[in-house]
Amino acid sequence: xxxxxxxxxxxxxxxxxxxxxxxxxxxxxxxxxxxxxxxxxxxxxxxxxxxxxxxxxxxxxxxxxxxxxxxxxxxxxxxxxxxxxxxxxxxxxxxxxxxxxxxxxxxxxxxxxxxxxxxxxxxxxxxxxxxxxxxxxxxxxxxxxxxxxxxxxxxxxxxxxxxxxxxxxxxxxxxxxxxxxxxxxxxxxxxxxxxxxxxxxxxxxxxxxxxxxxxxxxxxxxxxxxxxxxxxxxxxxxxxxxxxxxxxxxxxxxxxxxxxxxxxxxxxxxxxxxxxxxxx
Amino acid sequence: xxxxxxxxxxxxxxxxxxxxxxxxxxxxxxxxxxxxxxxxxxxxxxxxxxxxxxxxxxxxxxxxxxxxxxxxxxxxxxxxxxxxxxxxxxxxxxxxxxxxxxxxxxxxxxxxxxxxxxxxxxxxxxxxxxxxxxxxxxxxxxxxxxxxxxxxxxxxxxxxxxxxxxxxxxxxxxxxxxxxxxxxxxxxxxxxxxxxxxxxxxxxxxxxxxxxxxxxxxxxxxxxxxxxxxxxxxxxxxxxxxxxxxxxxxxxxxxxxxxxxxxxx
Numbered sequence: 264x265x266x267x268x269x270x271x272x273x274x275x276x277x278x279x280x281x282x283x284x285x286x287x288x289x290x291x292x293x294x295x296x297x298x299x300x301x302x303x304x305x306x307x308x309x310x311x312x313x314x315x316x317x318x319x320x321x322x323x324x325x326x327x328x329x330x331x332x333x334x335x336x337x338x339x340x341x342x343x344x345x346x347x348x349x350x351x352x353x354x355x356x357x358x359x360x361x362x363x364x365x366x367x368x369x370x371x372x373x374x375x376x377x378x379x380x381x382x383x384x385x386x387x388x389x390x391x392x393x394x395x396x397x398x399x400x401x402x403x404x405x406x407x408x409x410x411x412x413x414x415x416x417x418x419x420x421x422x423x424x425x426x427x428x429x430x431x432x433x434x435x436x437x438x439x440x441x442x443x444x445x446x447x448x449x450x451x452x453x454x455x456x457x458x459x460x461x462x463x464x465x466x467x468x469x470x471x472x473x474x475x476x477x478x479x480x481x482x483x484x485x486x487x488x489x490x491x492x493x494x495x496x497x498x499x500x501x502x503x504x505x506x507x508x509x510x511x512x513x514x515x516x517x518x519x520x521x522x523x524x525x526x527x528x529x530x531x532x533x534x535x536x537x538x539x540x541x542x543x
Numbered sequence: 544x545x546x547x548x549x550x551x552x553x554x555x556x557x558x559x560x561x562x563x564x565x566x567x568x569x570x571x572x573x574x575x576x577x578x579x580x581x582x583x584x585x586x587x588x589x590x591x592x593x594x595x596x597x598x599x600x601x602x603x604x605x606x607x608x609x610x611x612x613x614x615x616x617x618x619x620x621x622x623x624x625x626x627x628x629x630x631x632x633x634x635x636x637x638x639x640x641x642x643x644x645x646x647x648x649x650x651x652x653x654x655x656x657x658x659x660x661x662x663x664x665x666x667x668x669x670x671x672x673x674x675x676x677x678x679x680x681x682x683x684x685x686x687x688x689x690x691x692x693x694x695x696x697x698x699x700x701x702x703x704x705x706x707x708x709x710x711x712x713x714x715x716x717x718x719x720x721x722x723x724x725x726x727x728x729x730x731x732x733x734x735x736x737x738x739x740x741x742x743x744x745x746x747x748x749x750x751x752x753x754x755x756x757x758x759x760x761x762x763x764x765x766x767x768x769x770x771x772x773x774x775x776x777x778x779x780x781x782x783x784x785x786x787x788x789x790x791x792x793x794x795x796x797x798x799x800x801x802x803x804x805x806x807x808x
Contacts, residue, residue: 375776402711
């Protein structure tokens with residue numbers, strides 16, 4: 264697998280801040296993988312996502328950002344934005360159009376796509392996120408989850424290679440959150456997308472391919488989810504609560520019962536606990 | 544708030560709804576100009592007939608139009624009465640110092656009354672049957688010639704569309720903030736005038752801050768979706784003339800000719 268995102272020596276300091284938001288970060292991300300970015304509030308996660316899309320400007324000579332083998336600078340900015348779609352945190356504040364279909368078309372309009380082509384693409388992408396029957400609706404008549412699905416459709420319309428979820432599910436109810444993640448999982452498989460997800464959601468971190476941990480602007484490293492949750496110190500630094508299974512295992516360890524590490528699902532652990540007394 | 548009918552859109556379906564918003568806006572402006580051509584009973588009759596046909600064609604309940612006139616009815620009566628008392632000419636029916644009621648005075652008062660009612664009715668026909676989005680699209684088309692004078696029409700219309708999109712969102716915000724402040728003990732409906740004005744501050748300041756946050760977030764989102772100022776953009780929403788628009792504009796032509804023929808010199 265080739266790397267689709269390659270970042271070398273990336274630093275960024277906001278104009279009105281003393282300490283850098285990000286200091287000397289280097290990492291790479293494989294094509295078609297699902298990577299979670301975790302860290303405390305203010306650790307630089309959102310800054311990172313904005314830098315990757317060129318929304319925040321840096322000195323492009325010192326900070327090397329390579330997206331799908333294109334070096335990010337002033338001249339390649341439009342190309343880069345064709346490759347990356349971002350779903351932001353607040354579903355209300357990213358809805359540009361007056362109706363659902365207008366909003367989907369916004370990205371296409373910006374790329375000067377012809378009238379006929381736009382009217383072909385819009386229903387197709389709305390169908391992908393199962394929102395076609397809402398195409399005439401106005402944003403105030405949609406739920407948060409529906410607005411985020413529209414945002415995803417708007418991104419699909421421009422056929423990007425990378426989707427960045429900037430805490431896209433954090434303002435949704437549990438129902439909406441599950442729905443959005445399901446939709447993105449399906450689309451990732453279908454279109455071979457790379458997903459970069461900034462999140463605090465344990466389930467999502469658990470199910471991702473790799474996890475980047477940021478702490479006060481420093482990159483603590485890239486881990487497999489398992490590796491991360493085994494390392495208690497790291498989990499705290501990442502601002503996460505360990506998943507239920509890991510907590511349970513620790514509690515059992517205190518009582519002198521070891522649950523084998525290779526049991527990864529709740530079902531397996533339940534099976535193990537059932538048989539525990541039989542063996543004695 | 545919900546009682547004011549002027550500027551409100553009521554979804555529906557009739558020939559007026561299907562018409563192009565551009566011809567509706569142009570028609571409404573034309574109608575107001577044409578109104579000043581009328582100066583006798585026949586020409587006023589023609590205009591009234593036209594207004595009634597327009598109201599009938601919307602297939603909305605006539606009561607809605609009455610609701611539109613109701614809030615301003617006293618203003619109309621007051622202006623008409625002034626017109627009646629201070630216009631002289633023709634036979635004098637009644638007089639008292641400088642006040643007098645004359646034949647021309649009564650006539651003018653009735654004309655003025657009709658004029659007011661018709662203008663309100665026709666503009667209500669426009670706003671009731673045209674969504675704000677359509678009006679924005681139509682205005683963009685009408686403003687196009689201003690490009691010659693270097694007016695940034697494209698940007699202005701985007702501003703207009705975004706403003707319209709955020710009206711309901713900010714309304715919701717306002718209600719939420721008001722309720723939150725009420726929960727903390729602020730009373731918006733009583734107290735002296737000064738106190739009530741002061742009470743608005745805890746609504747306005749959070750509302751301004753929210754608007755700024757929304758604007759920043761939206762700007763970021765727009766940029767991320769490839770918006771670049773001044774770059775040519777295509778349009779998803781394109782207005783198209785229909786047969787009904789031809790009919791209505793022809794109708795206006797007939798109306799103007801009729802008024803010019805029948806008006807008294």
